[in-house]
Amino acid sequence: MNAQQPYPMPVQAVLDELRPLLGDRLSTSLAEREQHGHGESYHRSQLPDAVCYVQSTEEVSCIVKTCAKYGVPIVPFGGGTSLEGHVCAVHGGICIDLSRMQRILAIRPGDLDVTVEAGVTRQQLNTELRTSGLFFPIDPGGESTLGGMAATRASGTNAVRYGTMRENVLSLTVVLADGSVIKTANRARKSSAGYDLTRLFVGSEGTLGIITEVTLRLYGIPETISAAVCTFPDVASAVNSVVSIIQYGIPVARVELLDARTVMAVNRYSKMTLDEQPTLFFEFHGSPAGVAEQIEQTQAIVEENAAVGFVAAADADARNALWKARHSVHYAMQSMRPNGRIWSTDVCVPISQLTPCIIETEKDLAQASFFIAMVGHVGDGNFHLGLVVDPDSKAELAEAEALNNRLVRRAIALDGTATGEHGVGSGKIKFMELEHGAGAVNTMRLIKQALDPQNLLNPGKILPGDKASEVGLSLLAGEALD
């Protein structure tokens, strides 16, 4: 415990009650609190008063009951990879670190599903599955936990074919605000038995309950996997190709856009020699005949859109090199400015609106005073800009915020969303009413109040109206929504 900083009475009372349960798995050291006060983004760190490393649903329940008794906030923490300040303890309180809940509870090949504890990462799960012929496709960047991925409704490069966490979570075990434990559903693939609690907790970012176990759909590893790459004279041609591919119904497993700046960064970082042009990476899954057909149809479409150098790579080494380069984009961007921080945008629009959205956005990029790279899960209408900013420059942060504000407003005006897969956290709160309307946001608030009447579960996230989280953001960037 940090002697310089005495705790307010209720926190001290919680610590006193929890210490016999948790022993040295309850920490108040500054180092551990600092490590748990932020994700992987530009958001200002906000420290919890203590960190609890839990090992079971029962422990989470016990901690929540204790916090509820004393009115102390609770912030759940998984892999710490969030990008919108989800884990910042804007009101202090107890951080529940679930990353040690790493048991795989049941793999059921016959039902193509699995039940894991919340702290299992997707990498751990896929390693465990490697001899089963099955895999779990959702792949956000980083070592995310499956509990955290459920909580933020994450997706990744495979969503165009396999969906997001929304489509792939069958059931959750959740600790509610009073410490009671529920299971949101049985394992039937479909059910009409009442309100869809599973989908309500998926994407609720720890504000309605704490996810401790996750049951997920699995998929057979495809008989054939092939990758392909091609370049375009401009981003619009690349995006138009993808729009045609989706509209044509080709079941691509992945289709990722990298703009010329991103390819340049990737070449430098991963020592590759890709043409530094707007580029699409593809992956195709299916039977040998099915994959051959998909490749042929895709090649015809991209070449109609002025693609050059379409090359398909069936062998695993070439494929893996390509996707390793794609997954290293974050670090490649980072390497362009070693002291920079990456502010990642996350809009998603209906596919027909993707070309106008990106063309308009490119005008902004041309005028930016810092390096910006674009990557996109364009098959979903989702793309990211990586704004590589100096975190100590108020001017750059203000420029980044203004650019992001324009981008989000543009996406929402095109019937899209402020966040395709990163979540709201505190960073996107200010767009909630713009996107959903006051009535829908109020409906969310009524649900929050009903399930967490003391507002102790990850307070200051998702819903507007919490001054602490909004001040937290404006302290950083110094500009209101323009």
Add this chain to the structure above:
Amino acid sequence: MNAQQPYPMPVQAVLDELRPLLGDRLSTSLAEREQHGHGESYHRSQLPDAVCYVQSTEEVSCIVKTCAKYGVPIVPFGGGTSLEGHVCAVHGGICIDLSRMQRILAIRPGDLDVTVEAGVTRQQLNTELRTSGLFFPIDPGGESTLGGMAATRASGTNAVRYGTMRENVLSLTVVLADGSVIKTANRARKSSAGYDLTRLFVGSEGTLGIITEVTLRLYGIPETISAAVCTFPDVASAVNSVVSIIQYGIPVARVELLDARTVMAVNRYSKMTLDEQPTLFFEFHGSPAGVAEQIEQTQAIVEENAAVGFVAAADADARNALWKARHSVHYAMQSMRPNGRIWSTDVCVPISQLTPCIIETEKDLAQASFFIAMVGHVGDGNFHLGLVVDPDSKAELAEAEALNNRLVRRAIALDGTATGEHGVGSGKIKFMELEHGAGAVNTMRLIKQALDPQNLLNPGKILPGDKASEVGLSLLAGEALD
């Protein structure tokens, strides 16, 4: 208005306020009230006090505001095809008939989506789409409206490939309990922007709000469609085939089980000459090569499971005859006993549990005193028994209820659900705690109370604890859950 039955003050006040708005679209005639007091099932009719035929979201909003002011219940009504008493006015009140809201508001081929008013039927939508190369796959029996299908989280024969209403609704316009109107989401294919209001209202059966517009995903009509049929020596062999097909990952578009009794009824009713054995109907969608591959793999699996007479039918006439026969099963069962009513069960289990569930259930069928046919969307683990009962026989109704109770308990014990696609209504309320646990049901109740504090939106549905709906059921069947 029915002069013999004076309305309690609040209803009269609502009628007085609404008549200037609705004119002759507000009816209190006994005939129209009777027509709106029941779905297509065994449930006892319970009449609303009046029926309003609405033409717009604004009219629904106005009616709900008026009912909220006077505390009068509201029951939304679409096609009247529900099977669990969803439209029974267990506390009287105002029935809002949305079936005249039949405008298709926007078809967007580029985004593969469509926005319709709630009263559009799937048949109307697919007729409208026929020149676009697109279709909407979800196909429950009957002339259901898309609003009603969203409200009950319906599915049908295509769910194994295309999902249910849960996966295919992108956004809803909903009138809330205070008469305000929200849109649940924009049209981006994925979003992490807050609580998933779309999925919360899908399956909420009019108890949280009234769905007035629906935005749905569409699909390209497959280049090739082929059907197939084969028979088995017993139901277990047929089901084991389907389990293998799903586990193998063959992307069948439809796979339907008919037991020998069902085939017999279909032969009589549709003048067909199918072998009266347990039978699977298949449909395959894809490219020519893809479909040929699926058929070859499927044939190999079914023949390993003792199937005989596997015949694939690529031409549209043969396919349509097969699926017309499948869709006539309800009427074929009905024709076995012209004065009977069909009590349709609806359990769904994880696919690995389907064979044990069906084998155990067949023992019950052998002992039943009335005709029972089995049909199943077995690719989802979902099957229906059609119990053809005499609605005037208390003994038969009691026998049917006891059989259904055993079946539902069996499915839930196998990690399944009481209802795969029909919904809870009043008929499945008694299983809600058994399936979900008291804590999860209480979570649903907190949401209901938060969004409908006066309990005016379709009261007596989904949630246990409403005496009127439970009495309504027990009056019919005279037996509590055994």
